[in-house]
Amino acid sequence: EGGKVVTDGGEVLADVADVLEDEAIDIELEWRHRPTEAFDLRTGQGNGHVQYSFAAHRAVVEVDTELGLVKVIELACAQDVGKALNPLSVLGQIQGGTLQGMGVAVMEEIIVDPKTAKVRNPSFTD
Numbered sequence: 001e002g003g004k005v006v007t008d009g010g011e012v013l014a015d016v017a018d019v020l021e022d023e024a025i026d027i028e029l030e031w032r033h034r035p036t037e038a039f040d041l042r043t044g045q046g047n048g049h050v051q052y053s054f055a056a057h058r059a060v061v062e063v064d065t066e067l068g069l070v071k072v073i074e075l076a077c078a079q080d081v082g083k084a085l086n087p088l089s090v091l092g093q094i095q096g097g098t099l100q101g102m103g104v105a106v107m108e109e110i111i112v113d114p115k116t117a118k119v120r121n122p123s124f125t126d
Contacts, residue, residue, distance in 0.1 A: 059074070059102070
């Protein structure tokens with residue numbers, strides 16, 4: 001935006017990087033699920049969650065503020081999955097979900113219609 005790297009909230013990151021030069025920038029974000037709402041027995045509508053995940057992710061990235069490029073140096077994930085009945089399947093789900101999240105964060109765009117909450121991308125290759 002205007003030749004600067006900014007967050008969704010409008011915070012300018014490039015100026016901070018210029019001031020700090022080669023020093024690392026630590027950014028933390030915490031997100032919590034919205035509370036579960038009971039289903040309406042008449043309409044079947046509601047906001048019930050089948051399950052919650054208890055996880056922590058850590059990404060170490062390098063950002064080229066001149067070109068706007070991001071390089072992922074390290075990506076770590078820890079999840080409390082309870083008793084895993086099929087540990088290899090659980091590991092595959094964790095790895096797949098983590099890499100999908102990384103892909104969306106650094107190189108993909110999912111366009112969601114704000115009115116209908118439907119994905120607007122014509123295909124998975126867009």
